[in-house]
Amino acid sequence: MSMNKITGIVGGRERPARMRKLLIGALLVLSTIGGTVALATPQAQAATPAATTLRDRRGDAPARIDLTKIVLQRQGTKLLVRVHLRDAPRGNNQGYKIWLDSDRTPQKAPDYTMRWISQEYGSGRTTGWDVVTSPWNPYGVGRANLTINHRLDYFTFSVPMSDLKGTRNVRVAVSSFTMNAYGRRIAVDHLTARHKFSRWVHVASA
Numbered sequence: 001m002s003m004n005k006i007t008g009i010v011g012g013r014e015r016p017a018r019m020r021k022l023l024i025g026a027l028l029v030l031s032t033i034g035g036t037v038a039l040a041t042p043q044a045q046a047a048t049p050a051a052t053t054l055r056d057r058r059g060d061a062p063a064r065i066d067l068t069k070i071v072l073q074r075q076g077t078k079l080l081v082r083v084h085l086r087d088a089p090r091g092n093n094q095g096y097k098i099w100l101d102s103d104r105t106p107q108k109a110p111d112y113t114m115r116w117i118s119q120e121y122g123s124g125r126t127t128g129w130d131v132v133t134s135p136w137n138p139y140g141v142g143r144a145n146l147t148i149n150h151r152l153d154y155f156t157f158s159v160p161m162s163d164l165k166g167t168r169n170v171r172v173a174v175s176s177f178t179m180n181a182y183g184r185r186i187a188v189d190h191l192t193a194r195h196k197f198s199r200w201v202h203v204a205s206a
C-alpha cells in the first residue's frame with residue numbers, strides 16, 4: 001500500500017518534468033520549421049479567428065453518419081475541421097467526405113478534399129468534386145491528418161494552412177454515407193445538401 005502511495009507521489013512529481021521535456025521537444029520542432037515560428041507570437045494568436053459552427057439537421061440519417069455540426073477553427077499553422085455526428089462512427093461501412101474552397105482561387109469548385117472511408121483516409125487537391133489521387137494512394141496525396149475520437153461522436157481533420165494557398169476565408173461541403181458489403185451507398189447525409197457549400201468562414205487575418 002505504502003509503495004503504491006510513494007509511486008503515486010513520485011509519478012505526480014515527475015509529470016511536470018516530462019511535460020517540460022515534451023515542450024522542449026515541441027519548441028525544437030517548431031524552430032526547425034522556420035517561417036512558421038512567427039505564427040506562435042502573442043499578436044498572431046490574438047488575431048486567430050474564433051471557432052465557427054455550421055449546423056445540419058439532426059435525425060435526417062442513420063446515427064453514425066448523421067452530421068449534426070461542423071466546427072472550423074484555425075489553430076496556429078493548421079485549420080481544424082471537426083465533424084460531429086449523432087453517434088460515434090464504428091466499423092467499416094461508413095464514409096465521410098469533406099471539401100474546402102479557398103477564397104484565393106478563382107474556381108467555384110472545391111480546391112481541397114479530405115476523406116475517410118472504411119479504415120483509410122486521405123486528402124488532396126481536387127478536379128471538380130473528385131480528389132486528385134496517385135497510384136500509391138487512391139484517397140489522395142495531401143497532408144491533412146485525421147484524429148478519431150471513438151468514444152465521443154466526432155472526428156477531426158487538421159489541414160496545414162500552407163496547403164490552402166494563403167486563404168483568408170474558406171467554405172466547406174460535407175457528405176457522409178453508409179455502404180453495403182459491396183461498397184454501394186445505402187444511406188447518405190449532407191451538410192444541408194449535396195455539393196452545396198456553407199457560407200464563407202473567416203479562418204485567417206491578412
Ligand SMILES: [Ca+2]
Pocket residue numbers: 056057058059060061066067068189
Ligand atoms: Ca444530419
Ligand SMILES: [Ca+2]
Pocket residue numbers: 056057060067189190191192193
Ligand atoms: Ca443533412
